[in-house]
Every structure is written in C-alpha cells, then in structure tokens.
Amino acid sequence: MLRDEADYWWRTMQRILLDPEGHGTPNITWAQFKELFYAKYFSLFKKKEKGWEFMNLKQVGYMTIA
Secondary structure (H helix, E strand, O other), X not given: OOOHHHHXXXXXXXXXXXXXXXXXXXXXXHHHHHHHHHHHHOOHHHHHHHHHHHHOOOOOOOOOOO
16 A cells, blocks of 8 residues: 555556556556666665665674574
C-alpha cells in the first residue's frame, strides 16, 4: 500500500500509462512497476551508498547478530 506522496505519484503514473484515449486500466507488470518505483524513489547512487553502508557495518560492544 502506497501512502502520501508515493500514492499521489502512482495515481499520476496510472493516468500516464492509460491508452492514448485515456480509457482502460494500465497494463503494467510487477517488474515494470518496481522499475518505475525504484527509479523514482531509489536512485542508483543511493542504492550503492546504502549497499556500502550495509557492507561496512561493524559489531561493537555487546551487540549481537540477532
């Protein structure tokens, strides 16, 4: 379920994805939706940045993996 700005974005995308006459429902696969969503909300730079952040996590003190 999308909320707030993401919900507004998806409603706009649905209108854009309608047939040229503006009828019907958008014909979009889950893979296509994820590609659009990730392009909008998770830039490649941010994905790489978060990947490096995750790979560089360190266990300190009494922290456990669990």
